[in-house]
Amino acid sequence: MIVADLARYLAHTTAARSVSVSELRRLPNGAVQENWLLAARFEGGWLAGDRELVLRTDAATTLGIGLSRAVEFQVLRAVRAAGVAVPEPVLLCEDSGVVGRPFFLMRFVAGEAQGERIVSGELGGDRGTLIARLASELARLHAVRPPLRGLEGLAPPPADPARARIEECTRWLAEDGEPHPVAELGLRWLIRHAPPPAPPALCHGDFRTGNFLADPEGFTALLDWEFAGWGDPDADLGWFCLGSWRFGAYAREAGGIAPRDAFYRAYQAASGRAVDAGRVRWWEVMAALRWLVLALRQRDRCLVGGERSLDLALTGRRPAECEFEILALTEAA
């Protein structure tokens, strides 16, 4: 990334006399997107002063799914307007000439996202308060209903979100080409037990421990909106409870943080919508299948795409977790 080009662009865009960048370093995490901490002094203009920002851009190779940075920026604006605690979006640059790819800037929010440190209690503060806060952020998000001005970049709400997901997973499994018997079992179970469509809401799409920031006192911000879209709100609840996102604290089924019932009760209280445990269970099986096929696609970025990443290579060994979840969740059903 050429810092001088970036500084020139920022000065021009924010009407600053000059911008001096004191720090630009890649932040940890983010296999699909890259996040860079950008510390800079803006002389004049609408961002005048010393600023700590986060520059978010595509990684070298992508999954070929998920939102563009431009649409993710729209989503960030919309959910912030709806009262969801997210980093404030600052500006969007769709010109690949500045840093090599489109990017957006958001204000830096303190906190860390490491799942292990959150489930251990080192980060996130009191467990009951944390799960209630997460449930209320999710309820606020799910109160956003289509259509909404400013979110025209999102695909229209699917008529039947469950069927749409089944079709997507079927296609991805076929594209993979290898035999995945547990995934096939999960797919058949999902087809036979698909719930009727619910009114669509704005969903995060990757709502889980590891995708929000927390400091030792508690939650600070919800991150990683690249898979957001109109869908069934129970999909976010099921994804959050998937075993893969409990970071070893397996018995605390709500994200490794709290018992499942506590999360459901908090969500119900915040949203006014009764949680149907059967529907959420269906979406949890779907979460296991979807994470399985996404892991295969992540793996192919290094096996086929040539990206030399150990993280991506190890993701190729995660489908077995999802297979465990599919078998456990569909037991005697």
Add this chain to the structure above:
Amino acid sequence: MRDRPDAEFLLARAREAVARGEGGELVARARAIAERECAAGDAPVERFRQALAERYGEGGIELLLRRLVAEIRSGAADTPGPVQAALRRLLWRMTRQKLAESNPGYLAAADAGRVPRK
């Protein structure tokens, strides 16, 4: 039966990560997977292949897994009964074996922490 990438590929990426001065925890995970697979050799895959061969006749592991997929797609595992039970036993066996090599911590945590479903 084992998921890709194989141990050799993981070790190659781990060596590159070490050369870049990064990836402590990831490097350890990759090495541990490779060590477990090298120690076990082909025996776990062969044992599972034999279990499949008892049901589907002789053949290589990939061919037999495709036969298992075909039986599942036929709906044989949809309804409770001895066929569903036999197929699920095979699937659990394969899954537990893969986890024992790729992520034994997950297997241990899940076995200890599974909450009975209401």
